[in-house]
Amino acid sequence: MAKKANIYDVAERAGVSHQTVSRVLNNHSSLKPATREKVEKAISELHYRPNQAARQLVTSQSRIIGILIVSAELYGPFAILNAMEQEARKEGYSVISISVLLDSPASWRAGIDQLRNLNVDGAITIALPNALVKEVEKSFTNETIVIVDAEPGKKFDAVNLDNESGGALATQHLIDLGHTEILHITGPIGGYEGTMRRKGYETTMLAAKLKPDVIEGDWSLSTGYEIGNEILSRKKYPSAIFTANDHLALGVIKALSEAKVRIPEDVSVVGFDNIPEAAYFSPSLTTISQNFDQLGNLAIKRMLSQLKSPGARETLMISPELISRESTQKKSAKKESRK
Template sequence: MSTPTDAPGSAVTGAAEGRGRPAETARAANIRDVARRAGVSHQTVSRVINGHPSLRAETRDRVLAAMDELSFRPNRAARALVTSRSTTIGVLVSKGFEYGPAASLQAIDSAARVAGYAVDVAHLDDAEGGSIRAALDRLLARNVDGLIILAPQTQTLAEIERLSITLPFVTVHSARAHDDHRLSVDQSGGAALATRHLLELGHRRIVHIAGPDGWFETEARVRGYRGEMEAWDCEPEALLSGDWTAESGYRAGLALAGDLGVTAVFSSNDQMALGLLHAFREHGRHAPRDISVVGFDDVPEAAHYWPPLTTVRQNFPELGRRCVARLLGLIGEDPAGRGPSAPAPGTVPDVVPELVIRASTAPAGS
């Protein structure tokens, strides 16, 4: 009985054939394999792994594509032995289901994994000092290398400033303009974009539905709205407040539905805009024919509202990448082995938001 010939691609080849030797196990790809596949140096691959901020986007994308093709993942255990670090980032996050913080956390987790770090999350039960200290203690007990503080309530940030944190840390949003640890999306700039869009369409009575008190985003977006209205010599309308939910936007819409002089609304998030559109439509006011509506965040569903919602998009993946790159620099994680690689304090700009124009806005009187 003849022995079948090995098919192409068999693991038994060359001198091993016919000698009874076991097939070689395929070698796992290493950093130099990735460099060859991407056509870059192995130092460049290290910079991508560690989230170095100076790389061109096309170079980073090419290296990431090569990593995926070769199924290469940085070895956290090996790095921990060499660096005496846990290769774990702690994230302190407020409890809640708001899209912004949730999307920020997802972006941070993705950027950390690319850099070969794990993420350990501690949720705050509330903004009280005891809750914050307990959450910090949980993360410190797990020997994290650094902290990202994703708790955008002003009370939480004020409490954290009072604490003496010796571990490297970055805050996502802060009320202090020159905080060396701060990274953010330009919330005031995004609110000004939304308001300016409505003003350019000829609207003059524009109401702002603000978020709940005590949130950094609420305060920053109110500033952006008022500043842009005043820049156009328009009197800002009295604020209506919600709690980020569609239900609160619906209640605000009921309060506005009878005021036919109001021709546009800027909602501080997309969920409240959804409730607002519902209330208006229920009372015979249709967007954008009778009233224009702009939201904020660009949640995945915003393009499928009726009508599709004009909104302000926050680049959460970029925010996550910058947070992780900044934190690794503060930790001293330099991919080229030359010491700390953090950008100089004050040199990391806010992430710039983008206005996404859809069908919920139109010229006044249209």
């Protein structure tokens, strides 16, 4: 088996010192373009791969970014993670993701300790509760922290969807269609995303002099289905429902459809997230779209910017978009939706 090339082999092939090769590997700004080109050509020809452990000893950087994410089968957080991995790779960084259990502080601690043992340069959290974000803050005192889809603060950068605006968009869409009895099914109690979406809904309802009607939920299909059956037990159905995510919407639609309640003729439904399946629901789902790729890319860019040149913390907000499909229509004046 052929011997693996080392930094001295690269230096000899390029006709430079091993220190110059090191400067190329660390993207030093003082190098002449011609020198960089020679070294990069030698690296390619020799299939050289730097020894990351040795590199960390020299630079005190692992070039690893740790990601903490809740262990759940939700499309949004994992779509954001996928975008982060691709963006980090382009910049020469590796991403290590650790899944934690939402209701288990022991799991939080184990995940945080695992990232610390890897000597990550920074940590990014995705859609974590405030209590867990605070644990991250306590543990990573010298590392850069970026939070995604969580309550922003002054101590670290945040990249969020404007969830309040999204809630307002969904609600206003239904009001514009003539609906006045609009039910909102929330996300988990105390969660930042769900709280802000609810706030957008309630603010818009009150501004239109309409009475908010709220049922607390979570992010799951099963909860949407259960709440759908709860709605069926009412003497009078709402003419429209806004759910805090698309999975809730799918559960609600299934329950109502089984009871022969027509969507959207009897009840209009709006979701939130625009998961890939939303366009293939029956009927296709009107929803609020968030750009998960943009969220992930911006989070990595903020992380790398702070690692390169620490500066003032920023909160970046991404605007949501209403995607109008078949699950909403103008309220019919002919009859009320009743049990």
